[in-house]
Amino acid sequence: MRDEELPPGEVTGGRDESEMNGSETDERNRSERPDQSDHVREGNGMEGRTRGQRWLYYVSLFLETVAVAVVGAVTQRVGRDDSLWVFGARGGADFCENSKYLYLSVAADKPDVRPVWVTKNRAIVRELQRHGYEAYHAFSPRGVWLQLRAGTVFLTHNLKDVNRFVVGGSTLVMLWHGVPLKRISWDAELAERPRPVRALSRYLYDQYDLVSLTGSGARESFRTGFGLPDDRLVVTGYPRTDVFFESVSGATLCTDETELQRVQRLAEEHRVWLYMPTFRENPSARASEHVDFAALERVLAERDAYLVVKLHPKERLDADLSTFDHLLELPAGVDVYPLLPATDGLITDYSSVLFDYLLLDRPVIRYAYDLEAYRAGRGFYYDYEELAAGPTVRTFDDLLDALERSLDGDDDYAAERRAVRDRFFDDASGGYADAVYRVVSERRG
DSSP states (O other): OTTTTOOTTOOSOOOOHHHHHTHHHHTSOGGGSOOSTTOOOOTTSOTTOOHHHHHHHHHHHHHHHHHHHHHHHHHHHHOOEEEEEEEOOGGGTOSOHHHHHHHHHHHHHOTTOEEEEEESOHHHHHHHHHTTOOEEETTSHHHHHHHHHEEEEEESSOGGGSOTTSOTTSEEEEOOSSOOSBOOGGGTGGGGSOHHHHHHHHHHHTTEEEEEESOGGGHHHHHHHHTOOGGGEEEOOOGGGGGGTSOOTTTTTTSOHHHHHHHHHHHTTSEEEEEEOOOOSSGGGSGGGGOOHHHHHHHHHHTTEEEEEOOOTTOOOSSOGGGOSSEEEOOTTOOOTTTGGGOSEEEESSOTHHHHHGGGTOOEEEEOTTHHHHHHHHOBSSOGGGOOSSOEEOSHHHHHHHHHHHHTTOOTTHHHHHHHHHHHOSOOSOOHHHHHHHHHHHHHO
């Protein structure tokens, strides 16, 4: 959702880069438009914008709201096709997240549904079509027509995952992109926006018919964050984690399959850990400034283990990991979910990947070197210290100690890890895409 520097957790409004730049944006490296949900900001998210940029945002939000209302009124009269489901993700830039895995599941074994992927990236359209899937550019004539006809539209971030001007009146299902540790939407900057912005945004939020949750433990944060009644919040689990339990056909499409296979082959004979830190806008606070990779290399080499580093797409490493034997960096655009089952442990901080990883019941280390500053700037829904799914370390030396102990076989947090998992997942056995399919089908009758 990076297309207009929107604040964390924002679900509506703004203007798509693809609408401004056309095909140039389509061919751009998809990793340059990452999810904004991990950013730390203070204030109402409008700081740093010029007056012109603010007015552009306001006008764009107004036009979006009018389009949703008008198209909704028209399609209510003429009807929509309940068997046609449209999917989009992450501002229309990527083939990823929960929408991806639900789309693949429906395409594989739900003959009563016609699944269509829409995107603003022509390379994704070409690759999906080449493999026999139905996909169109969100603003192409065919793509627009199908979105006008679709009975159900699935999103992961906001209406800009698809063509926001033509989906009014459809059943909108927000699959979201992670259990929110950090405050989102109405619990974050949106509540501090000018009154007209809040009114328009409230109307757009009210269009979400269903919001997918992993479990009852996350219900309250979504209820207040989205400001929706409880009957619109449905526990289904996240389709992207189905790949933890079964093979998902097409899971490596539109990602760097070569890199995934390289790590998977490595994991067949060695222990492999993954480091996935949250992005910080302040360069001095970024994770790469708080890691001694040479020291990590020594610890890993002594134990014949490997660490795969997957940074946020906006972040770049100062170090060249190719100079190390036991450290690897994954490209920014790689979908990491097919890789997670091959790993032996996770190092992270505030990222929602921590919650998903609990389904694998493997060791986790939380490297929270800036906990007070991050918590003060962003705010958490839950007591961070209580979510002790693994050791929480504050210094790099402590990180090394915790990693050494884990590699040496210590797993002192197994009970705590499962307790946190059970708190946020009502079902830890997979089948989440099927659960979404059932709920949506039942709601539509």
